[in-house]
Amino acid sequence: MRYCLNCGAENPPEPCENCGLTMQLAAFIFRRRLVYFTAIFLLGTMAFLPAAKDYPPLELDQMLVFLGVVAALTLLLAVVLDQRARRGQSLEALRRIFRALLPLPWMLSLLLFVNGWLDKTPPMIAVTHVVSKFTMPGLVRPHRLIVQSWRATGRLERLPVDEDDYSRFRAGDAVEVRVAPGLAGIPWVYSVLRHEPGLVIRAPAQPHSP
Numbered sequence: 337m338r339y340c341l342n343c344g345a346e347n348p349p350e351p352c353e354n355c356g357l358t359m360q361l362a363a364f365i366f367r368r369r370l371v372y373f374t375a376i377f378l379l380g381t382m383a384f385l386p387a388a389k390d391y392p393p394l395e396l397d398q399m400l401v402f403l404g405v406v407a408a409l410t411l412l413l414a415v416v417l418d419q420r421a422r423r424g425q426s427l428e429a430l431r432r433i434f435r436a437l438l439p440l441p442w443m444l445s446l447l448l449f450v451n452g453w454l455d456k457t458p459p460m461i462a463v464t465h466v467v468s469k470f471t472m473p474g475l476v477r478p479h480r481l482i483v484q485s486w487r488a489t490g491r492l493e494r495l496p497v498d499e500d501d502y503s504r505f506r507a508g509d510a511v512e513v514r515v516a517p518g519l520a521g522i523p524w525v526y527s528v529l530r531h532e533p534g535l536v537i538r539a540p541a542q543p544h545s546p
């Protein structure tokens with residue numbers, strides 16, 4: 337059985353009686369859309385980078401892993417869709433999954449941006465020390481300070497910082513991490529400062545009374 341690449345009609349006559357396109361034109365439109373949609377998706381993953389740079393979430397690495405998995409899945413689907421289109425096989429189910437994945441990086445980027453940009457709650461201050469640091473060559477060049485966690489959940493935090501902060505802190509340094517709660521509840525790193533011993537540290541800001 338063959339399917340119309342444009343509307344999914346089964347065994348379409350030439351031209352398709354449902355959408356009026358010839359097989360050749362339907363194939364051309366299908367490929368062009370596939371390329372456009374893939375490009376829109378990749379732009380969304382690019383938009384994530386400035387959002388994560390301005391308002392770096394505390395769990396940035398987990399988000400990057402998630403985005404990487406979604407990107408790999410979407411690109412794989414684009415390849416499979418193209419192959420199935422060449423063989424004239426049914427596309428509808430995969431096409432629906434592909435389209436559902438397309439807005440994800442855009443939504444995640446927008447969420448991070450709004451989460452930080454509209455967050456007016458004063459950041460809480462945690463005093464901790466740097467255990468080690470980590471960077472990687474390449475296009476994105478992540479800079480992470482690994483610090484002892486102040487939270488009950490984990491023993492270490494991987495703080496996303498800029499290149500300046502990365503180079504000025506060393507293992508053993510005491511630091512003040514300012515973490516804002518985020519409008520959408522995604523905590524993000526407001527700043528990392530050197531902790532000067534002897535200075536009185538304000539208690540974490542607690543704007544909400546119980």
Ligand SMILES: [Zn+2]
Nearest residue numbers: 340343352355
């Ligand atoms: Zn059709």
